[in-house]
Amino acid sequence: MKLHLRGAVRNVTGSCYVVETPSGLLMVDCGLYQGARRLEELNWRPFAFSPADIRWLVLTHAHIDHSGLTPRFVAEGYERDIIAHPATCDLADIMLRDSAHIQEEDAAWAEKKWRRGGRKTARPPGPLYTLEDAEAAVARLRPLPYDQVVDLAPDVRLRLIDAGHILGSATVEVSVRDGDRTLRLTFSGDIGAGESPIIRDPQPPPTTDFLVMESTYGDRLHDRTQARNERFRAILTETLGRKGCVVIPAFSVGRTQELLYALNELEQAHALPPFTAFVDSPLAIGATRVFRKHPECFSRVILDDIASGDDPFDFPGLRMTQTVEESKQINHAPPPYIVLSAAGMCNAGRIRHHLINHLENPNDLILFVGYQGENTLGRLIRDGRSPVRILGRQVSVRAKVRAIDGFSAHADRDGLLRWFAAIPQPPALTLVTHGEPRASFAFRDALQEQFGARALVPELGGALDLSPDNRDLQQQVAEQENRADRAQWVPVTDAGGAELEEA
Ligand SMILES: [Zn+2]
């Protein structure tokens, strides 16, 4: 039995794994690469497996880096169900449409540039996928609640376990009977940080033979919730107090709702100077609607809030701006105000207009609350770059720039280690994925040091034979343990058969 690593290996996006089972190929996640251009080019490469040959596709959650390539996958011939938690199905419904919209917009922009440039270069290829493709993918979504065991085939069994990362997020457990033995594989998906006031903490993972585990924050610790809330309050008070505006780039799904919850609490406690807040992202507005639809995923805390009559995603002074016209009007609103807008890494969407409007004002604040991928606009601003280029303009950064990472929907290093420690028996092998190389290797080291675990940071595009007596695999683990240059990053050079390789 083989496991193919097709994405989110030595980087955090493009999640995709394929398991060869005796009854057919099972794919976990079909995610979009996001961030640096060399990564996004990977979205265009031919699929390693013909979509028509995949028998099952399971999504861990709706984030685009886990679900965003499904429209292309369906357009190129995948004809079966896309299995996911019911909340993931609802979120993917709005997120895939939104993603198609972004793809179409990007393509129109590239086409315009090409025409203006006298058509000297090759004509741009059109959108990666269209709204129609997204709708076809949405039509294939099939809900599967947590903890229900389904036999996909007589020898393939599937179960989703709450991963506590965003609404509907799941750890995927696959059991495959191969001859007289049964192999258990677990894909962690993205693992939640715990202590979210909205969704439940990650469920303990099951005993498994092979584990594919994320390591986004494998080398870092977050601020603790209490300290984070206090810091959030202090930073906002400082800017709002001097009638400055706060621009918060926020992922529409999960992060925005957590921020609304935190602002709702601060507002109720009269802990902030008076302010207006705008949620300027149609996707975030839609996602908040989906959240309200799935109280079965909620934590005790928020259920108690709702029972006491509070609407945890609403407070006086909050405005949701759906249309482009409403969005433009925000710029004329009297300060102080807070804008939550997407995309979270500033690489697309309305947030770019808000950055253009506020970056040059020293009275204002850009507040980062989430992960900023390498080479994204968000990362450049967070790291102090000025000027930055936004929508073809050079913009100087004079506003204050701060970051709070405790709002992350991802477990930090200790959270990941706690999650691993909860597995009843150590897996035969753990593949550390979904992290930049430094984070993945640091986490691999931590697993070895703290648990004596056998762990490997695999290579993108690689395939592992999972038989327990596979000498090659044992050798790979041993070799990696002995290599000194293991965390080096070699950029993609060939988008066709691109691999991210170790030096
Ligand atoms: Zn995620």
Ligand SMILES: [Zn+2]
């Ligand atoms: Zn992810």
